[in-house]
Amino acid sequence: MQIIYAIASLLLLAFANAADPAEPTGEPTGMPSTLPSSVPSNFPTNLPTIMPTFSTVVVMQFGVTQLLKNVSADDFSESDVAMTTFQETVADSTNTITSDDVSILSVTAINTNTSLRRRLDEDEGDATVIYNITVIVSDTNFTTVQGAYDSISVELLKNINDGNFTSTLQTLSAASSDDVFEDTTTDSATVSPPVQYAVA
Secondary structure: OHHHHHHHHHHHHHHHHHHOOOOOOOOOOOOOOOOOOOOOOOOOOOOOOOOOOOOOEEEEEEEEEEEEEEEOHHHHHHOHHHHHHHHHHHHHOOOOOOHHHEEEEEEEEEOOHHHHHHHHHHOOEEEEEEEEEEEEHHHOOOOOHHHHHHHHHHHHHHHHHOOHHHHHHHHHHHHOOOOOOOOOEEEEEEEOOOEEEEEO
């Protein structure tokens, strides 16, 4: 009986030693302990950008009504050079748009006593010019339509009010050898709210 117990003890000891894990070698192996998974994770590897982007072509348009003094409305509206000069002046007064973004809709003489008297002498008076500014916002650095409108309209009105628009208009007019705006000044304008539309 004692022999049987001795044999059983030896067997248990042998199994116990076999179950013990091997001691680590202390040296790293050249292979990873686990192979990389071929299944994609549910989380993106890169964080999303903070700045939003436009998924479609977004266009913004607003109107401007501007008062011009000492100008012939007929000479203005009938001269392609004068029309181009005015468009370039608007563009230069915003630092954002180009002359192609400016569409002149109408040039109308203002029938005041002063303007009538000037017309009799010089065929010049005051005039109102109405034009649209159209911007493809998705092609600019602006992230919202409102941001584009605020920046462009504020910059334009500032240059009109402080006289920079007048200086640019007269300078460009002289450079074009067209005297339509030779004595023209402007210091007043209003803008309409923006209209937004998307192009697929």
